[in-house]
Amino acid sequence: VKKQSGNLPRIVRDIAHARASDKGNTSNISVWVYDPADFELLKSKVTTERLKQTYPDLVRGDVERYVLEHLHGLNLVLQDALEGGVNSSLNLDSHGKSWSYLILRLELRESSAKRRHPLSSGALTPSGMGMDRRSSAERG
Amino acid sequence: MANPARGYNAHLERRMRVLLEPCRSAGTAIITNMGAANPRAAAERTIDIARGLGLKGLKIACIEGDDVTDSVSRSTPLMDEPGTLADIDMPIVGMNAYLGVEALPALEDQADVIVGGRLADPSMFVAPLVHRFGWSLDNTTQLGAGTLVGHLMECGMQVTGGYFADPGIKFVPDLARCGYPIAEVAHDGSAVITKLSGTGGRVSPVTVKEQLLYEVHDPARYLTPDVTADFSRVRIDAVGPDRARVAGAAGSKGPADLKVTVGFDGGVLAEAGVSYAGPGAQDRGRLAAEIVGERLRQVHGYGGAVRIDLIGTSSLFATAIRTTTSATEDVRLNVALRSRSREIAETVLWEVEAFLCCGPAGGGGFRGSIVPSVITRSVLISRDRVKPSMEIFEA
Numbered sequence: 001v002k003k004q005s006g007n008l009p010r011i012v013r014d015i016a017h018a019r020a021s022d023k024g025n026t027s028n029i030s031v032w033v034y035d036p037a038d039f040e041l042l043k044s045k046v047t048t049e050r051l052k053q054t055y056p057d058l059v060r061g062d063v064e065r066y067v068l069e070h071l072h073g074l075n076l077v078l079q080d081a082l083e084g085g086v087n088s089s090l091n092l093d094s095h096g097k098s099w100s101y102l103i104l105r106l107e108l109r110e111s112s113a114k115r116r117h118p119l120s121s122g123a124l125t126p127s128g129m130g131m132d133r134r135s136s137a138e139r140g
Numbered sequence: 141m142a143n144p145a146r147g148y149n150a151h152l153e154r155r156m157r158v159l160l161e162p163c164r165s166a167g168t169a170i171i172t173n174m175g176a177a178n179p180r181a182a183a184e185r186t187i188d189i190a191r192g193l194g195l196k197g198l199k200i201a202c203i204e205g206d207d208v209t210d211s212v213s214r215s216t217p218l219m220d221e222p223g224t225l226a227d228i229d230m231p232i233v234g235m236n237a238y239l240g241v242e243a244l245p246a247l248e249d250q251a252d253v254i255v256g257g258r259l260a261d262p263s264m265f266v267a268p269l270v271h272r273f274g275w276s277l278d279n280t281t282q283l284g285a286g287t288l289v290g291h292l293m294e295c296g297m298q299v300t301g302g303y304f305a306d307p308g309i310k311f312v313p314d315l316a317r318c319g320y321p322i323a324e325v326a327h328d329g330s331a332v333i334t335k336l337s338g339t340g341g342r343v344s345p346v347t348v349k350e351q352l353l354y355e356v357h358d359p360a361r362y363l364t365p366d367v368t369a370d371f372s373r374v375r376i377d378a379v380g381p382d383r384a385r386v387a388g389a390a391g392s393k394g395p396a397d398l399k400v401t402v403g404f405d406g407g408v409l410a411e412a413g414v415s416y417a418g419p420g421a422q423d424r425g426r427l428a429a430e431i432v433g434e435r436l437r438q439v440h441g442y443g444g445a446v447r448i449d450l451i452g453t454s455s456l457f458a459t460a461i462r463t464t465t466s467a468t469e470d471v472r473l474n475v476a477l478r479s480r481s482r483e484i485a486e487t488v489l490w491e492v493e494a495f496l497c498c499g500p501a502g503g504g505g506f507r508g509s510i511v512p513s514v515i516t517r518s519v520l521i522s523r524d525r526v527k528p529s530m531e532i533f534e535a
Contacts, residue, residue, distance in 0.1 A: 017310060019303065019350040023357070024220045024518060030353035032346070058460040066359055068372065075353045083459060087406065087515045090447030090476040093456045102460055 009038075013104035016042055020099040025085040026061075027096045029103055032073040039072045045108055046074060055102060058083070076103065147178030148185070148257075156189045156253075164195055164252055171243050171264045175257040177234065179204055183255045183533055190253075190535035198253065198535040201246035205528035206258035208400055208521055209235045219399070219518040228517060230404035230480075237398045237521055240365030241277070242528045243267035251532055258401075260364050262290030265323075273327050283367035284391025285329020288374060291362070292333055292351055292386065293321055299333060299351040300382075301341030314340025330387035332379060345376040348384045352376070365398055367391040397520035406478055406515035410485035412492035412508035413451075415472040416500070424500035425450045425471040431499060432475055432491055440487055446477040472505075478513050485510045 009015045015038040018031040031046060033039050048063040061079025068075070082096045083089040152174045163170055175182040183202035190198040212235050214226040225232070236258045244267045246254045256264075266286040269275065275282040292299050300321045301312040312318075319339025325331040334343055352371060356362050360372040370390040379385045416424045429448045436442045449455035452471035454464050475492055479485055489508035496506055 013306075013309065017304075017306070017346065017350065019354060021355040023355055026220070026357070028353065028355070028357055030350065030356075032349050034346075055460045057462075064357075066357075068353075068359060070373070071349060071352075071376065073349060073353070075356065075359060077357045087513070088478075090445060090478065091456065091459070092449065092451070092474065092476075098456045102457065 009041075009108055011104065011108060012042070012046060012106045013101075014108070016104065018100040018103050020095075020097055022082055022086060022095045022097075025080055025082045025088075027078045027081045027099050029076045029078070029100055030073055031076065031100075031103055032071070036072045039069075041108065042072075042074065043067070045106065046076070046103060048076075050106070051076065051078065051103075054106070055081075058102075144178070145181050148176045148182035149174035152182055153185065153189065156186050157193070160186075160190055160195055160198065160253070161193055164198060169247065169252055169254065169268065171254045171256075171259075171267065173256050173259055173261075173264065175202065175255040177236075177257060179255050179257045182257075183253075183531075186253055186255060187533050187535045195535055199249070199251045199532050200253045200255065200535065201243075201249070201251035201530055201532045203239070203242050203246065203254065203256040203259065203528060203530050205242075205526060206236045206239050206256070207234070208237045208526060211525045212400060212402070212519060212521055216519045216521075219520060221517075225402060225517070225519060228404055228515075230406055230515060232402060233405050233514060234403040235400050237400045237526045238365055239263065239398075239526070239528050240394070241267040241270060242530065244271055245530050246532065247271040249532055260366070261294035262287045262364055262369075263366055265290030265293055266364075266366055269325060269329070277366075280367050280391035280393060282329050283394075284369040285331075285387075285389045286325075287362070287364055287367055287369040287391065288371060288386060288389035289323045289325055289329070289331045291354075291356075291369075291371075292331075292348060293323055295351065295354065296320055297341060298354065299348055300335045300339075300343050301347055304342075304347055304350060310346075312340070312342055316340060328387075329389065330385065332383050332385050334383045337382075341382075343382040343384050345378055345384050348376050348386060363395050363399075365394060367394045396523060398523055398526055400519050400521050402517050402519060404515045404517070406513040407480035408482065408485045408510050409476065409478050409513040410488045410508070410510045411474065411476045412489045413472050413474040413506070414492055414495045414499070414503045415470070415505040416503055417470045418502065419469065421469045421471050421502075422450065422453050422466070424502065425453065425473050427500045428473045428495055428503060432473070432495075435491055436477075436488070440484065440491075442477075442484055442487075444477060444479060444484075446475065446488075449474045449476075473503075482510075 016033045020029045059081045064077040066075040086094045179202045183200050238260045240263045243254045269286040297318045305312040318341035319335030323331045360370045362369040373388045375388045377385045452468045453466050493506045495503045
C-alpha cells in the first residue's frame with residue numbers, strides 16, 4: 001500500500017480503504033485509514049449525519065457508526081439502504097458492493113460551516129459523533 | 141423440489157472428482173454446504189463418485205434438519221420489517237434454519253466428507269477446531285476465537301488480496317493467481333492467516349481488516365448459532381511475509397433463536413439492454429430510456445417497479461447520486477423489472493430489442509434474459525424446534 005505523495009488528500013480514498021457488504025436491506029461499510037494520524041480526520045468527515053444528508057434517496061433508514069479505535073476503522077451500518085436488498089433490488093449491484101466507493105468518493109474539504117483542519121486544531125467537534133455506537137465491550 | 145435427485149450445488153460433482161482422492165490420502169476431512177437444498181442427494185452423489193474413483197470405505201456424512209418448513213407458522217414476525225410471513229403475498233418455496241457446529245458428531249465418527257446445506261459459514265470452521273482441540277461448547281471465548289477464524293476464512297480469497305486491489309493505491313501482486321487462505325490456529329484460538337507460497341495475492345493486516353467487519357454490524361455482537369462473538373478487541377499483527385496474526389476475539393452465550401431464511405417464488409427477473417456509442421451517445425441513450433418507460437406504462441399498462449439505467453452515465457449509483465458529469469461516448473441502456481407475469485417480462489425484452497429498428501439512431505448489441513426470481517425474508521425460530529440429524533454412508 002502506498003500513500004499518495006505530494007498533494008494534500010482530496011477525497012476519503014486518499015487516506016482510507018473500505019469494503020461494503022449486505023445483510024437483507026442493510027448495508028455495512030467498513031472504512032480504515034492507512035495512517036493512524038489520519039483517523040481523526042476520517043472520523044470528522046465520515047459522519048452518520050453527512051451520509052444521510054449526502055445520499056438521502058439511497059439511505060432511507062438509520063445510520064449507525066461503530067468505532068474501532070485501536071484498528072483505526074469505522075463500521076457504518078446503513079438501514080434500508082439497498083433499494084430492497086439482494087433479492088428485491090433492481091439495481092445491477094443489488095448487494096450494494098460498490099457502496100464502499102460512495103464513502104471513498106466523499107470530499108475531505110467539503111464546504112461546510114464546520115470546516116476546520118483537524119490535524120492543526122487538536123480540538124475536534126466533529127458532527128455526527130453523538131450518533132456513535134461504541135461496541136458494547138468498549139461501552140461496558 | 142422439482143427433482144428429488146438434485147437441489148445441490150452445481151459444482152459438487154466436479155469438485156468431488158478432483159478432491160476426494162488427495163484429501164483421503166492426506167487425511168483431510170471435507171466439510172461443505174454444497175448440499176444446498178438437498179444434502180442427502182449430494183451425499184448419495186458423492187458416494188457414487190467415490191466408488192467410481194475406487195475409494196472403498198470412504199465415509200460420507202449428511203447433515204439434515206435445517207428444513208423447518210413444517211415448524212414455522214405463517215404468523216411468525218419478520219425480522220427486518222414490520223408484519224408477519226402472512227403479509228408477503230407470494231408462494232413460499234422453502235424455509236431453512238442456519239445450523240451451527242452440527243458437523244461435530246460426524247467428525248467424531250471420523251467422517252471423511254461432511255455434507256450440509258445450511259451450516260452457518262463460520263461454524264464449518266468452528267466444528268473442526270472444537271473437535272481437534274477438545275474445546276468445550278460452553279467456552280464462549282474459544283468459540284468466539286474460532287468464529288473469528290471461520291469468519292475470516294469463509295469468503296476464501298477475500299482475505300488474501302481478493303476484492304482489494306485499487307490500481308495506483310492498493311496493489312495486489314498476481315491477482316490472477318490469487319492463493320486461497322490458510323489459517324494456522326493455536327489451541328487458544330489465535331491464528332496466523334496466510335496462503336500457499338508461490339501463489340498470487342497478499343495477506344497483511346490491511347487485507348485482514350477489510351474482511352474483519354464483512355457482513356458484521358456491531359463488532360462486539362456478531363451472532364452465529366454457536367456464540368455471540370466479540371471482534372471489537374481483536375488485534376491484527378504482521379508476523380512475516382503474507383502472514384498476519386489475529387488474536388483477542390471473545391464471545392458470550394449464543395442467541396436463543398436461530399435465523400431462518402424463507403424463500404418466496406418472486407416470479408421472474410427480466411433484464412434487457414442495448415448500447416449507444418460515439419458522439420451524442422448519452423443523449424440517444426436517454427431518449428431510449430424515456431421511450432421504454434413511457435411505452436411500458438402507457439402502451440402496456442405496467443404499473444409496477446421498473447429500473448432504467450444508463451450504464452456509463454449513471455447506473456449503480458443512480459439512486460445515490462442524481463447528477464453526473466460523465467463525458468463518455470459509450471453507454472448502455474439497461475431495463476430491469478421483476479414480475480409474476482411472464483408476459484410483461486417478455487414484453488420488456490421485445491420493447492428493448494425493438495430499439496434496433498425503431499429507437500434512436502445507432503443502437504446495437506441487444507441482450508435480454510428472463511431468470512427465476514426467489515425473494516427471501518428472515519424470521520427467527522426457537523432453537524428447540526430445530527432438530528438437526530446426521531447420517532453416515534460408506535462408499
